[in-house]
Amino acid sequence: MIVVMKQIKKQAPIKFAVLLPVLLAAPLASAENQSAESTQNNTAELAKKLQNPIASLISVPIQNNWDFDIGPADAMRFTANVQPVIPFSIGDDWNLITRTIMPVIHAESPVPGGEALSGMGDIVQSFFLSPKKSVGGWVLGGGPVFLYPSASEDQLGGKKWEPVRRRWR
Numbered sequence: 001m002i003v004v005m006k007q008i009k010k011q012a013p014i015k016f017a018v019l020l021p022v023l024l025a026a027p028l029a030s031a032e033n034q035s036a037e038s039t040q041n042n043t044a045e046l047a048k049k050l051q052n053p054i055a056s057l058i059s060v061p062i063q064n065n066w067d068f069d070i071g072p073a074d075a076m077r078f079t080a081n082v083q084p085v086i087p088f089s090i091g092d093d094w095n096l097i098t099r100t101i102m103p104v105i106h107a108e109s110p111v112p113g114g115e116a117l118s119g120m121g122d123i124v125q126s127f128f129l130s131p132k133k134s135v136g137g138w139v140l141g142g143g144p145v146f147l148y149p150s151a152s153e154d155q156l157g158g159k160k161w162e163p164v165r166r167r168w169r
Helices: 002-011 014-049
Strands: 062-070 077-083 083-090 096-107 119-120 123-131 145-148
Touching: none
Parallel strands: none
Antiparallel strands: 062 077, 077 096, 083 096, 096 119, 096 123, 123 145
16 A cells, blocks of 8 residues: 555655545545444443443442541641452352452651651452342342451551451441
């Protein structure tokens, strides 16, 4: 194709300059209409999957938290929670959905003259067993939650392994 274009340029540069936009515009016009429809369909389908917590869709949301006025130094703490959600199909009727929360933290010292810290916090891992079909319009799921002592600095984590306990009141 490049060779043909070079030959056309040498023989008739004005005709090529006029013909090129016409040649490119014809297929693009029909592709644009088809592309717009398929994009709308794909967008609607993706929106449905994003709203469905048991959809077979891997997502990686990032939640950003800013905390201010911490301690006597009025310190600031920024936490970016990277939260990949990965569903696994278990047979025809069940899903296992894993959700991991990996905090990336920058914390100023809460006391005057202290040192700021940056790094990873403790990882929280959830495992939810869920039926693939909703039950009476409800999406159900349940399972354990674990805390892994993975902080890069002692002050950014709890330093111990443990299951996360939920208390119902």
